[in-house]
Amino acid sequence: MRTVDEHLAEILGSVAVLPPLDLALLEAQGTVLAEPVSAPVPLPPFDNSAMDGYAVVAADVAAATEADPAVLPVVGDIVAGDTGVSALRPGLTARIMTGAPLPAGADAVIPVEWTDGGNATVRISRSAPSGHYIRRAGEDVPAGQVVVDAGTRLGAPQLGMIAAVGRSRVTVRPRPRVVVVSTGDELREPGEPLAPGQIWESNSYMLTAAVVEAGGVGYRQATVEDESAKVLEMFHDQLVRADAIVTTGGVSMGTRDVVKEVLAGTGTVGFHKVRMRPGKPQGFGLLEGVPVFTLPGNPVSAYVSFQVFVRPALRAMQGLAPDPLPTVSAVLTDAVKSPPGLRHYLRGLLSFSRGSYTVTAAHTQGSHQLGSLASANALIELGEDVESLPAGSHVEVMRLP
Template sequence: MRSVEEHLAAILGSVRELPPVDLALPDARGAVLAEPVSAPVPLPPFDNSAMDGYAVVAADIARASEADPVTLPVAGDNMAGEPGVPAIAPGTTARIMTGAPLPAGADAVVPVEWTDGGTETVRITRSAPPGNHIRRAGEDVRAGQVVMAAGTRLGAAQLGMLAAVGRGHVTVRPKPRVVVLSTGTELREPGTPLGPGQIWESNSFMIVAAVAEAGGVGHRHATIDDEPGKVMGTLRDQLVRADAIVTTGGVSMGARDVVKEALTGTGTVDFHKVRMRPGKPQGFGLLDGVPVFTLPGNPVSAYVAFQVFVRPALRAMQGLPAESLPIVGAVLTEDVTSPPGLRQYLRAHLTLTRSSYTATPADTQGSHQLASLSSANGLIVLPEDAESLPAGSHVDVMRLPS
């Protein structure tokens, strides 16, 4: 029987980073940057106004007040993106809008609220220090500065930054395309009626969503009956559109464990028992170079195995650290037990109290009991040698995606 670390190491030793591709900015959302990006110009590229108001020489309005306002002639208007007043002389001002270039000679901006809003002349009722409401060139980003490192996942703010430094395309490692399929003659599509001995299929919907949470693109395939030839034919058909394939069901020791029967001796796919609960039966290997993860059919087993094994592999394919879910320390609120020699993952509710977490195990822990998983926000990780832990013990807990 393999340890969790041994099985994960075998997986990570086989998966490879996806080759980088050049994508237009709108298509790069969620992908991982494969190159450092530098700013070709400073940001802002020129001194500009942070307010709608008037560009002034600060010394000209040093004594301005409500009781004794300063009146200045307006030399013209400076609008964002348009030619305007290139310079002002002492004793004059120019109207200026937010983002418009600061005219030479000006060293402060007074908001329009401090004035009477005049267009030919303006009465200013407050003084302003040099630099007031001015955005200096390069105060956000210097020319040549690296604004984003390789390995950054591109979300909304990151795409905004790339656009701000003029990048229309970027080189990224794309989101892995993951085909997810479940096997089982007893499975039926949600929304259809059930016959005797049938259940609605849930695993593929859950795993497709988990793929997206891990940064991939999941493609759900219709359920496959327990026929080895049909399973193998479907898998081979999916290779052309998959960077990885995840199956659930048919990998244990039963008479109709169809995935195991179909894949044994094919490619490099191999099957093992892993010292964990839930999720002991596992399979993994390459089929025509494509990673194939075969997970158990019980829904909680499939979910836990995905987080422990598949998620790190998908991250590695994107050039990211091969990590599972974030782990936090917590204090148990109840006694727990665990089978000897197995690493157990207990569904739990994490609560943040002041500066520390508490973890309360779910009432039900069966590998088929999806309700307790859907309401959990953590998985308590009990090591192989922890047969029992009393309330008050410190444990590691995987934080589940919200």
């Protein structure tokens, strides 16, 4: 048997970073930026008003009070987007809207709430220092500054920032297109009636969602029966659109493990026992250059295998560090046991209180027991050398999405 680290190392040594694409901004949501984006001009590009009010020379209102307001002639209106703004002389004011360019000569903005709102003349009842309610050119971003670094996953704030510096397109690493398929004669689609010995198929729904959580584009393929010809046909059909293929089932030691039968010796695909629980039977390799992950059929085994092996690979394909799930140190609330020589991933419930984490292992840990996974928010990782730990022990805990 090989270790978890050895199997993951083979995977990461085989997958390649996806080639970059030039995409329109909204098409790039969720992708990873392949180039740094800089501001060609300062943001904001000009001094502008932070309030609706009146642009003034601060010295003209220095003595203004409610009892003795400053009274100034209003010489015009300045609105956002105004391209004809000129200078303002001392002793005069102009009404100005939020975001409108500040006229030359003005050095403060008086909020309309401090005035009588006059049109021809305005009474200003409070003084303001120079710079009051003015957004200075470049105070957000100076010209030339990198606003989004390469390697950043593009969400709403990043797309807004890129648009704000005038870019309509970006060069990105695309989201990997991942086909997910389950195999097995016993599987039926949810909503169909069950005959004796049949179950509703759930793995492909779970793993397609996990692909999306990992930054990929998931395509669920219909269940394939345990027939070699049909399984082989499925692989060849899906290679056309897939950056990676994930299968569940058919990789262990059974007489009808057709995924293993079909792929063994094909491309670079190989099958191994990995020192882990759940998820011991694993397969991986390249088929016509496309990474193929063959995961166990038991649902918890499939899910844990995805998080341990597939998720880091999908990150690497996007040009990101192949990091595991976020991990925290937590205190066990109850004693746990683990088989010697295997890395054990226990479903658990992680809690945070008074500055520290505690974690409680689920009572049921069978690889077929999806109920305890659905109610868990963490995986407790126990090393190969651990056979038991008492309550109060510190353990590493992987936080589930």
